[in-house]
Amino acid sequence: MKQLFILLFLFASVSAYSQSRFSKNELSINGFRNPSIGAEYRHNQVSFHAGYYPTAFKSGENTSFIKTGLTLWFLPVGKKENPSSFYAGASYLRGLNRDYENKNAMGFEAGFRWMMWQGLNLRIGAIAVAANSESLKINPTPGISYSFFFK
Template structure:
């Protein structure tokens, strides 16, 4: 019975997950995820570059302190959902970061991230993810990564 149930669920879900991505996409990323900048996607893989502000520390009064980075990297898009021409989907990303100020000034690092991008209206989309920042001599930092973007696809 378990096998029949599983097969039935796969048949129902298959058209949703069989959705294909448009061949090309350029996104203008206006908020933090993956960075404030540009992203080019070809099928399932994209490259991005821009300015990445994130909170990695607190000041003496316990207030969050934003640290700035330049961020560039690759993203893999998978499990598209919905029937839109450009579907919402999950993603996994690996990036190089270079600190611009505070404790990370001139430091190199890496960011690994996973999350979901949801098209909320036409080509306007929001992202929510979780990122881990690693930099030599520093503790690992785990942060939520919200974002908002507008995408052009063809």
């Protein structure tokens, strides 16, 4: 019980500090896999995304999904107005082809977003995809996006 209290306290402390470092609103156009090829809206430290998600569970075989989910942003890094930061999220995926065609799946991901220049950013992370009758798959999730910030 003591460890749970300490973890909650640390998370709340980091969250309170982090919130002051993030812009209030952000709209991102995502051009590659992470979180999906689509759009993402962030308010303070929570974002919602939706789009097309291609991945390769086997070399040379592209598996496609429609993906939507929520992401939590934390531990901002650097002194920029819009800092780089870590993220963790959960997503619903709907398979479009191969072994996942018309199947529901869940994705859990974590990683780091590097704010390169103005709104241009790169992401690197990993996703775990779970679906009924399929083994758990873990894949890298690189991404490139451009973000617009609003007060």
